[in-house]
Amino acid sequence: MPSISAIQWKRRGTQLIFLWFLGEFSYYGMFRCPFAVPYVSCANCPVVQCPGRKLWLSFWLILLCSAIFFGRAFCGYACPGGMISQVLGKAALVRGRMKGLADRLLGIGKYVAALAVLYVLFPMHNPRWAIPIRTGEFFHSTTLTFEHANSFWLVRTWFVLGALALGIMIPHFWCRYLCPTGGILDILKRFSLLRYFKTEACTDCNECRNICEIETRPEEANCTNCAACPEICPVSAIEFGWKKRKIPKIEKEVKVAASGRSGYA
Amino acid sequence: MQDGCNGLSRRKFITATALACTSALVPSRAFGRPFERENLQVWSCGGLAEAFVPANKYYEEMTGCNLAYTGAFAAALGKSLLANATTEVFGPRVLDLAKKLKAQGKMLNFRPLCFTRYVLITPKGNPAGIEGVEDLARPGVRVLLSPDSSPPGGKATMVVLKKAGVLEGAQKNAIRLGDCVQREVAIVASGKADVSVVEYRIAKLPQFRGKFDVIDIPERFFPPPPIPFTIGIMKWAKNMELAEDFVKFITSEKGQSFFERAGFIPALSEEGERLTKKYGVKDA
Numbered sequence: 001m002p003s004i005s006a007i008q009w010k011r012r013g014t015q016l017i018f019l020w021f022l023g024e025f026s027y028y029g030m031f032r033c034p035f036a037v038p039y040v041s042c043a044n045c046p047v048v049q050c051p052g053r054k055l056w057l058s059f060w061l062i063l064l065c066s067a068i069f070f071g072r073a074f075c076g077y078a079c080p081g082g083m084i085s086q087v088l089g090k091a092a093l094v095r096g097r098m099k100g101l102a103d104r105l106l107g108i109g110k111y112v113a114a115l116a117v118l119y120v121l122f123p124m125h126n127p128r129w130a131i132p133i134r135t136g137e138f139f140h141s142t143t144l145t146f147e148h149a150n151s152f153w154l155v156r157t158w159f160v161l162g163a164l165a166l167g168i169m170i171p172h173f174w175c176r177y178l179c180p181t182g183g184i185l186d187i188l189k190r191f192s193l194l195r196y197f198k199t200e201a202c203t204d205c206n207e208c209r210n211i212c213e214i215e216t217r218p219e220e221a222n223c224t225n226c227a228a229c230p231e232i233c234p235v236s237a238i239e240f241g242w243k244k245r246k247i248p249k250i251e252k253e254v255k256v257a258a259s260g261r262s263g264y265a
Numbered sequence: 266m267q268d269g270c271n272g273l274s275r276r277k278f279i280t281a282t283a284l285a286c287t288s289a290l291v292p293s294r295a296f297g298r299p300f301e302r303e304n305l306q307v308w309s310c311g312g313l314a315e316a317f318v319p320a321n322k323y324y325e326e327m328t329g330c331n332l333a334y335t336g337a338f339a340a341a342l343g344k345s346l347l348a349n350a351t352t353e354v355f356g357p358r359v360l361d362l363a364k365k366l367k368a369q370g371k372m373l374n375f376r377p378l379c380f381t382r383y384v385l386i387t388p389k390g391n392p393a394g395i396e397g398v399e400d401l402a403r404p405g406v407r408v409l410l411s412p413d414s415s416p417p418g419g420k421a422t423m424v425v426l427k428k429a430g431v432l433e434g435a436q437k438n439a440i441r442l443g444d445c446v447q448r449e450v451a452i453v454a455s456g457k458a459d460v461s462v463v464e465y466r467i468a469k470l471p472q473f474r475g476k477f478d479v480i481d482i483p484e485r486f487f488p489p490p491p492i493p494f495t496i497g498i499m500k501w502a503k504n505m506e507l508a509e510d511f512v513k514f515i516t517s518e519k520g521q522s523f524f525e526r527a528g529f530i531p532a533l534s535e536e537g538e539r540l541t542k543k544y545g546v547k548d549a
Contacts, residue, residue, distance in 0.1 A: 034445070035445075041445075041448055042471060043447045043451065043472070044445075044447045044450070044451045045447070045448065046311065046445065046447045046448075048314055048315075048318070048336075051369045073549045095357060125441075125443070127413075127444055128413075128414075128444045128448075131337060131338045131341045131415065132337065132338070133310065133313035133335065133336075133337040134336040134337055135311075135318060135334060135335065135336045136315050136334065136335030136336065136337065137333050140335065141335060141337075144335070144337060144341070144342075144345065147341075147345060148337075148338070148341040148344075148345075263325075
């Protein structure tokens, strides 16, 4: 097994490659997309400069495939927003404080955001909230978009930027608590084929949580399969691969009783 | 070594020929790209982007200059220009905007650029048998409207329907009231709607080419404001010679061909001249 740092360097390399391919699309979605929900109404979008017109379909297909195979790995290996959160998280001022009830309650935020996005997308048909600057100078077009966007667009954009910026206080604040794509991927990852998981040897020492930049553990909410934790585990209880379904305890006891080896005979 | 009767050596002949060729080439490079590395900022109505983008590329290759082009809803750009924004050349839609900028002394002059027209589009093959604008009120026809789009695509199409006396019927038949023409017409292309009213340029967009049947709407139903486009030099033009040359190119036969290809009526055409007179597009 390669050393942890080697895997992390590979992950950083992957992030840079995806930044190259998705960075501009990501920027346009955030600052130039005229629609309420960016990255989805790209096929006939009037912003002719946006690379999303060519990328969007393959982007969503790759995202879906990655979710089927590797759960939420997109967040840790490819998402430019995740990469920004990671960089900000390096300097996070409040580490390890978001736990227990606060963490669980805030964690619902990303599912609520995902529901809100689905509502805006389907019943509301993804309305246009800004005037599309169809083509223009890179940064100047951004200022024009802000200048001529309606209040909903401005609130949405500042909200996302603010939540991303909060990552400098609480690591990965946006990704953990508010990202709607993260929320949907977090649901899908329950059915993913491959993942990092804890074996029965786990002693709940939380070393993995301490090393994790998103402050989670394998298989739990927000885990992106980033591979930072296996080597740190003192009892080598973190593995990667296909995890067999766990037989519920009660079912196990019934099976044992049926085989006549209950131990109380 | 002497060659021929004029006493010119072969070496001297070759040298002289090479020098002559070089001297002939050098000025042609210099004058062929007269605005090498010069910059010009151009803004226009976003609807013109499909024409301006290739026209600008052609002009850049021809002159060596660099055009910083922005195409967006003209009223928004106009609002910025009427406030504090600046640009060097501006191609607005709606004659009043050009006149207002001229009156403020921000636009130095303007001239007619091109004209738009409204048409009916149906899915290829016209399955609902649409023949004219009155059919939009026919019961059972699935109409697609985008009243909340930017005014030339939204409000203006409502005026077309109102002038044709079918607004109420068309609204009753509307399967969707959208807010972005380019996105909504994909519904017509897919056959989920029978008809929509759009500018002809929309039917000429690359992604929709060949996906619609186009039916003309009589000109008497058109609302005048969104029809003419103009182009003018702004007072902030740093290189006036370049700005003038660019506008001259855009309104030339070659420049106008890009607009015709994108679905506009070029000002430099018989029809364009008629419309110029009809809408009074002249720099007072």
